[in-house]
Amino acid sequence: MNMKIKMTLLLTAAALLMGGCGKSTVSESTADTAAAEVTAADLLGGIEDEKLDGIIMSGDEKFDKNAGKFFSVESADILDGGILYNTEGGYADEISAIKFADGIDGQKILKDRLESRTSTFRDYRPEELDKLEKAKVLKIGGFDVLIISDRADEFEKALGKKL
Numbered sequence: 001m002n003m004k005i006k007m008t009l010l011l012t013a014a015a016l017l018m019g020g021c022g023k024s025t026v027s028e029s030t031a032d033t034a035a036a037e038v039t040a041a042d043l044l045g046g047i048e049d050e051k052l053d054g055i056i057m058s059g060d061e062k063f064d065k066n067a068g069k070f071f072s073v074e075s076a077d078i079l080d081g082g083i084l085y086n087t088e089g090g091y092a093d094e095i096s097a098i099k100f101a102d103g104i105d106g107q108k109i110l111k112d113r114l115e116s117r118t119s120t121f122r123d124y125r126p127e128e129l130d131k132l133e134k135a136k137v138l139k140i141g142g143f144d145v146l147i148i149s150d151r152a153d154e155f156e157k158a159l160g161k162k163l
Contacts, residue, residue: 038141040082043097043162047084047155052095054087070096071109077101081143092121092128095155096146106144110137113146 041057056063063083064075071078081098096113100106114135121128135148136156141163147155 038163040080040097040099040143043140043143043159044082044084044095047095047158049084049093049149049151051086051091051093051149052084054085055082056085057082071098071113073100073104073109077104090125092117092125092132092148093150094146094148095159097140097143097159098145099142100144107137107139110144110146114148117148 044055044057056066058064058067058075058078058081063081067073067075067078070083077100079099079101081096083097084093084095086093094117096110098106098110100109114132114137118129118132121132131148131150131152134152135146136152138145138147138156140156140159145156145159147159149155
């Protein structure tokens with residue numbers, strides 16, 4: 001009888017653990033689906049900074065025309081994306097959120113973009129180098145993100161909350 005009780009308790013515990021795993025998988029799946037539904041416009045919308053006064057989004061002629069120049073890929077390799085930037089070009093500030101097609105190394109592309117921006121500003125406006133050195137290249141949801149700003153930590157948190 002004692003062995004029967006132990007077996008019943010063991011099976012009950014296993015069932016409870018398996019039931020908990022199922023719940024976790026479902027909520028993770030739901031979170032992944034919610035993140036997949038967030039667009040670049042959703043992600044970048046509401047971010048305000050005087051040095052980020054311009055925005056272009058994939059699908060805009062200007063964005064699609066310059067995708068190769070900015071990211072070294074064809075516009076067809078960008079599934080969704082947007083760039084917040086300084087329209088006068090006097091500041092290095094930029095937030096790029098790009099969802100690349102499968103097989104594209106978005107992190108490398110954005111690191112190369114950061115390197116290019118650093119090279120440009122090294123001679124043009126060296127006072128911008130500090131923020132370029134503290135820039136962030138990260139993954140948020142399905143987007144590869146580059147944040148160049150004195151407020152990079154704040155913007156990273158704001159973007160993360162949208163997913």
